Amino acid sequence: MTKSVKPMRIAGVGYSVPKTVVTNDDLTKLYETSDEWIYTRTGIKERRVVSGNESAIDLGFEAAKQAIEKSGFKAEDIDCVIAAASAPPQLYPALACNIQARLGIPDFVPSFDLTAACTGLIYALQVARGLIGSGLYKNILLVAADNNSRLVDWEDRGTSILFGDGAGAFVVTEAEDGVDDILALDVRADGGIGQYIYMNMPGKNCPLVEPCDEVDSHIHMAGRDVYKFVVTTLPNYVDKCIADAGMKAEDIDYLIPHQANQRIIEALQQRLGYSDEKVISNIKYYGNTSAASIPIALKEGVEKGKIKLGSTAILCGFGAGMTWGAAVVRLREGIC
Numbered sequence: 001m002t003k004s005v006k007p008m009r010i011a012g013v014g015y016s017v018p019k020t021v022v023t024n025d026d027l028t029k030l031y032e033t034s035d036e037w038i039y040t041r042t043g044i045k046e047r048r049v050v051s052g053n054e055s056a057i058d059l060g061f062e063a064a065k066q067a068i069e070k071s072g073f074k075a076e077d078i079d080c081v082i083a084a085a086s087a088p089p090q091l092y093p094a095l096a097c098n099i100q101a102r103l104g105i106p107d108f109v110p111s112f113d114l115t116a117a118c119t120g121l122i123y124a125l126q127v128a129r130g131l132i133g134s135g136l137y138k139n140i141l142l143v144a145a146d147n148n149s150r151l152v153d154w155e156d157r158g159t160s161i162l163f164g165d166g167a168g169a170f171v172v173t174e175a176e177d178g179v180d181d182i183l184a185l186d187v188r189a190d191g192g193i194g195q196y197i198y199m200n201m202p203g204k205n206c207p208l209v210e211p212c213d214e215v216d217s218h219i220h221m222a223g224r225d226v227y228k229f230v231v232t233t234l235p236n237y238v239d240k241c242i243a244d245a246g247m248k249a250e251d252i253d254y255l256i257p258h259q260a261n262q263r264i265i266e267a268l269q270q271r272l273g274y275s276d277e278k279v280i281s282n283i284k285y286y287g288n289t290s291a292a293s294i295p296i297a298l299k300e301g302v303e304k305g306k307i308k309l310g311s312t313a314i315l316c317g318f319g320a321g322m323t324w325g326a327a328v329v330r331l332r333e334g335i336c
Contacts, residue, residue, distance in 0.1 A: 005133040007180035010329060011073070012171040013336050014066025015296040016059045017048040017164070017286060024161070031157045038161050043262020047164030047287030049149040055089040057098045059167035060145030063295070064099055070335060071171035073139055075103045078171070080137040081111035082127060084120025084291040086320065087146040087199075087219075088113065099143055116187070117197065117319025118258050120144055120291030121168065122327055123187050125315075128172050142170040144291035151199060153218040162260075163219070164287030168295025181332065183312070184245035187325035188237070196225045197320035230264050230318050234326075235271035238316050241326040247312075249273060252328065254307055258317030259283040259293035268316070280306060290319070302336035309333045 023046040024035035039045055050059075060083065068075060083096035090098075096111035105111075116123040121144040128140045145167035152160040175181065200215040242249055249272045257265050262283055269279045280301045289296055294315050301307035310333050316326035 006135055007175040007178055008129050008132045008182055009173050009175035009179070010170055010181045010332065010335055011173045012067040012069070012071030013169070013295055013299045014063040014070065015166065015168045015292065015299045016062035016066070017166040017289070017296065018050050018054060018059065020049050020051040021046050022049050027161060030154055033157055033161070042162060043265070043281070043283050044161065044287045045284045048166060050147045050165050056085065056087070056145040056147040056165070056167060057089060057095060057102070059147070059165065060095060060099050060143045060169070061102045063145065063167040063169040064103060064141055064143050067169035067171045068103070068141065071173070073171060075105045077139050078105045078141045079109055080131060080140045081105060081109060082124045082140060082142050083113045084116065084124045084142070084144040085113050085146060086115050086117045086120060086290055087148045087151050089147060095145060096143065105141070116291070116323045117321055118260065118288070118290045118293070119187065119317045119319045119321070119323040119325045121170070121294050122185070122315060122317055122325035123323070125170070125172070125182070125327055126185055126187050126325070129182055129185060132172065132174050139171065139173045142172065144168045144295060146290040146292060148219065148290055151217065151219050156218070158223060159219055159221050162288045164289050166286060166289035166292040166296050168292040168299070170295060179330070181330040183247070183328040183330060184241045185327040186241060186244065187323065189321045189323045191321065193229065193322050194320065195222070196229065196322055197221045227261070227264065229322060231267045234316060234318055234324060235268055237324060238268065238272070238314060238326050241328055242314065245328040247328065251312070252314050253311035254278055254280055254313040256280045256294055256297050256301070256313050256315050258319070259286065259297060260288050260318070291317070293317070299336045307331070309335065
């Protein structure tokens with residue numbers, strides 16, 4: 001006898017960004033560039049960055065707190081924490097464990113990080129879907145938080161102009177009404193092109209053995225290769241995800257993509273034939289906030305009246321790995 005899969009509901013969304021703003025004009029103090037040069041290539045005017053001892057843990061805590069409040073649950077109701085973190089302030093304890101402790105979630109609740117770079121939130125949704133669908137857990141907190149500004153080379157104009165810091169969070173739960181908010185969801189990876197975006201961990205061999213090569217620990221990106229890969233791969237994949245949901249592009253109310261580059265967002269928009277009103281983009285003010293960019297764009301879009309709840313949306317992203325993924329989701333009233 002086949003066991004039925006429990007449906008999942010998105011119950012709450014939250015986000016947090018640092019207060020400190022670095023504009024394109026500010027970056028002219030670091031290297032030869034201009035606001036026009038950066039904006040025409042990326043669509044970015046400014047980005048938020050951590051300052052002092054502020055970190056992704058602080059941002060993730062605030063985003064998670066918002067999401068829990070919106071969900072109507074309490075911290076003690078959460079029975080699993082998953083953090084999508086590619087640039088956390090510590091490799092261990094896990095970002096999820098730090099946030100669990102700060103929120104006061106019971107100390108027996110499993111908490112762990114997953115690394116899928118900028119696709120991390122969609123990967124986390126897939127993992128949560130399996131855990132809730134199997135009945136193993138009921139209320140799961142998903143947090144995407146990174147402080148990439150600490151890991152870029154601020155002498156590298158090609159990469160450092162792109163990134164900002166931020167956090168986003170979802171609370172997902174078993175849908176008691178039987179209506180699944182995940183209409184279609186799939187994630188993929190191609191490790192054969194992982195060199196397109198990479199970051200080494202620093203370290204040295206034991207002094208009793210042959211030394212290893214020294215490496216830097218900054219983010220490296222082959223921008224042109226990434227662009228070509230994304231614009232040829234992601235649109236087809238989004239089409240497939242919509243078809244898997246039994247829908248057509250025109251049936252979807254909003255496109256909420258990973259905020260990596262405005263030109264990539266526009267390529268997706270053209271492929272789907274969407275008007276500007278259906279495409280949610282806030283990269284101009286936040287830059288690339290990695291896996292946090294989708295929940296930040298979603299919640300801010302609701303706050304600014306660009307997104308009306310009681311709707312459907314495509315969430316899609318790509319990142320180092322190379323990883324990519326898409327989800328067609330139902331956005332219920334009250335989640336933001």
